[in-house]
Structures are given as structure tokens and as C-alpha cells.
Amino acid sequence: xxxxxxxxxxxxxxxxxxxxxxxxxxxxxxxxxxxxxxxxxxxxxxxxxxxxxxxxxxxxxxxxxxxxxxxxxxxxxxxxxxxxxxxxxxxxxxxxxxxxxxxxxxxxxxxxxxxxxxxxxxxxxxxxxxxxxxxxxxxxxx
Amino acid sequence: xxxxxxxxxxxxxxxxxxxxxxxxxxxxxxxxxxxxxxxxxxxxxxxxxxxxxxxxxxxxxxxxxxxxxxxxxxxxxxxxxxxxxxxxxxxxxxxxxxxxxxxxxxxxxxxxxxxxxxxxxxxxxxxxxxxxxxxxxxxxxx
Numbered sequence: 001x002x003x004x005x006x007x008x009x010x011x012x013x014x015x016x017x018x019x020x021x022x023x024x025x026x027x028x029x030x031x032x033x034x035x036x037x038x039x040x041x042x043x044x045x046x047x048x049x050x051x052x053x054x055x056x057x058x059x060x061x062x063x064x065x066x067x068x069x070x071x072x073x074x075x076x077x078x079x080x081x082x083x084x085x086x087x088x089x090x091x092x093x094x095x096x097x098x099x100x101x102x103x104x105x106x107x108x109x110x111x112x113x114x115x116x117x118x119x120x121x122x123x124x125x126x127x128x129x130x131x132x133x134x135x136x137x138x139x140x141x142x
Numbered sequence: 143x144x145x146x147x148x149x150x151x152x153x154x155x156x157x158x159x160x161x162x163x164x165x166x167x168x169x170x171x172x173x174x175x176x177x178x179x180x181x182x183x184x185x186x187x188x189x190x191x192x193x194x195x196x197x198x199x200x201x202x203x204x205x206x207x208x209x210x211x212x213x214x215x216x217x218x219x220x221x222x223x224x225x226x227x228x229x230x231x232x233x234x235x236x237x238x239x240x241x242x243x244x245x246x247x248x249x250x251x252x253x254x255x256x257x258x259x260x261x262x263x264x265x266x267x268x269x270x271x272x273x274x275x276x277x278x279x280x281x282x283x284x
Binding site: 057 | 222237
């Protein structure tokens with residue numbers, strides 16, 4: 001009787017081991033992306049490059065983006081920061097110095113969260129750039 | 143003796159169950175992003191909006207992007223497609239109709255893979271758009 005019980009528990013444990021292992025994401029590379037942003041709304045803030053324009057990436061990453069992210073609450077899934085390197089077309093100028101992007105579940109919730117804080121966000125611009133950003137709203141379709 | 147062996151196996155199984163469960167990513171939301179693109183190179187192809195310009199998203203997603211992705215091999219970590227919805231600034235025109243992005247590990251490997259296929263890629267443009275894209279190379283810093 002005791003033997004049968006232990007055997008049953010053992011089989012049950014093995015089953016859960018198999019189940020757990022199946023759920024684990026594949027780890028084929030350091031940068032393996034296991035989740036998808038598909039269906040999310042993305043708000044990108046693009047800072048065009050031009051002669052005489054500047055952008056302080058340190059301040060942007062340490063202060064500005066966390067401040068705005070803080071206004072968005074649980075609607076925010078993640079945010080990313082890109083540093084402009086070059087144009088992909090030889091002899092063309094760098095299109096953007098930087099791009100910051102917020103991935104959110106709802107655009108209307110994003111707008112409602114930003115509206116009362118717009119002045120604070122704009123006032124902070126001068127702390128890291130002298131360029132007027134382009135703002136682009138998109139849907140991640142793939 | 144047999145009993146001790148089974149007990150040992152049972153304990154071992156339980157240990158692996160615990161271990162496996164620990165490795166599982168948290169699933170707090172449908173869109174939970176468990177991995178990071180930090181450190182990757184991103185090549186974005188931006189299709190500016192303008193009067194009289196068009197963009198066939200269906201062809202782009204089903205044919206063009208998979209073709210280019212196929213040239214990139216294991217250097218490609220993932221690619222994304224965004225559909226332009228609006229400007230984030232009221233009364234401003236839509237900045238882009240669409241953006242396609244390739245996340246790669248190495249820019250030089252990307253360039254070496256694209257160079258011999260550039261003509262095929264450009265020839266395919268006319269199948270889905272009549273606008274000249276902006277190409278932007280960036281580093282994902284966060």
C-alpha cells in the first residue's frame with residue numbers, strides 16, 4: 001500500500017517536471033525574445049538630427065523617460081530608448097539623434113494620463129535637447 | 143532498500159519541479175515582455191506619409207519583410223512591423239504610413255547580407271509603395 005502510494009506520487013512528480021519543462025522558453029541566444037508586442041499601441045518620440053542640435057542621452061534615460069513612464073501606470077507595458085547611429089543610406093545625414101517609445105495597451109488611457117502632465121513634460125525638454133520632437137502613434141501589427 | 147531508492151527519486155523529482163518552476167517567467171499580463179532588446183542594433187525602415195503616397199501593408203507583411211528577413215540568417219533576432227495611426231500632436235499630419243524594423247546582433251553582418259541583395263529588395267518596393275523610405279540605424283540602449 002505504502003509502496004503504491006509512493007509510486008503514484010513519483011509518477012505525479014515526473015508529470016509535473018515534464019509539464020514545467022515544456023513551459024520554459026527556449027534559450028537559444030542571449031537576446032531571445034520570448035514575448036510579442038503585437039497588438040500594442042506604440043507612441044514614439046523621435047528627435048530629428050540637425051546641425052547645432054543636441055541631445056543629452058544620460059539625462060533622458062535617467063530622468064525624463066522614467067518621469068513620463070511614471071505617469072502611465074499599468075497601461076504601460078514597456079518603454080525603450082534608441083540612440084541614433086547613422087542613416088542606413090550612404091552619405092545621408094543621421095535621421096534622428098534618439099527615439100523613445102512607450103508600448104501601451106490603450107491609447108485613450110495614455111492620452112488621459114499625459115494630458116494633465118503635458119506642461120511638466122514639455123518643460124523638461126530643455127533639460128536634454130534643443131530640438132522639437134516628432135511624435136508618432138502606431139499599432140504593432142507584427 | 144527499494145523503499146529508500148523510491149524515496150530518493152521522489153525527493154529528486156520534487157527538487158526538479160521546484161527548480162523548473164523557478165525558471166518560469168512571470169505571467170502577469172498578456173503582453174508581458176520577458177526579454178530585452180538592449181544592446182541590439184535596430185535597422186528601421188520608415189515610410190513617410192504624404193498626399194498621393196500609398197502603402198500596401200498586406201504585401202509588405204506577407205512578402206517583402208519575410209524576403210528581407212530571409213537574407214539575414216541567424217544575425218536577425220526579430221523583426222517588427224508598425225502601422226501608422228496618427229501624429230501624437232493634434233492637427234499634425236501622420237508622420238509615417240508604416241515602419242519595419244530589424245533587430246540584429248551585428249551591423250556589419252547585416253550590411254554584408256544586404257549588399258548582394260540590394261537590387262532585389264529595391265525592385266520589390268514598387269509592389270507595395272510609391273514612397274522613398276528613410277532608413278535609420280540605432281542602438282537599443284534601454
